[in-house]
Amino acid sequence: MAAFLVADGDSGGGGPRPLTTDEANRLAITRFRNYQAQGRAVTITVPGTAGGLTVTGSVDYRRNVGYGVVHGTGRGTSSDGLIRWTPTSVQLRPMTDAPAHAPASPPRSGWYERPLLSSGSALDTSLSIVLGLGGDRPDNAELLPQNGAAWWGRERVDGRWVDIMAGPSSPDRSGTAGNVRYWIGSDGTMYRVRVSVGSQPEPVVIDFDTHTYVPVEPLPGTTPAR
Incomplete structure (x- = not known):
């Protein structure tokens, strides 16, 4: 089970107060809610x-894989295209005219694969963070x-009205509480996450839920990056 996210940087916001029992319970189940939903x-x-x-x-969140389309913002289109990722790899299919949404069935050709970088890439760090937002069991509400x-x-x-909660410190890095914010609904559903990278x-x-969820289909095949 992936631990709660912790990252460096000031995430801003108002003034904090201790969590109530209900809030702690909702924060504890929010990643499990994503796993229960299977996909978001x-x-x-x-x-x-x-x-x-x-x-x-x-x-x-059951298979720990993501799929979508990438668009540059305030930059050229050289990074645009389809993307699929796991905790260890990234598959890319460049496109000169990338669609607003990825096709439900991935194209069969034109893919290139590379390792997912553990540091030095804001994109890869973001992809890893997203996969970490699912867990196969609730977290310990008393420890949060x-x-x-x-x-x-x-x-x-x-x-909808949601509560903004700051995540806990990393187990091996004290003083890092509050660097990740979760926007959580009344039933523990996660609607937004903000984290400095x-x-x-x-x-x-x-x-989350910015558009209709489309199940992630298996990728037909990839070509190793040269």
């Missing part, structure tokens, strides 16, 4: 000093407040 539609906004990237797609998780406020997301000027933002 996501939009990932990745910052960059030379322009950002937006990934629009789906994540299968002890490790610095807190309530930061309420906000409307797509017409390395030295990027803006946080990565992951929005």
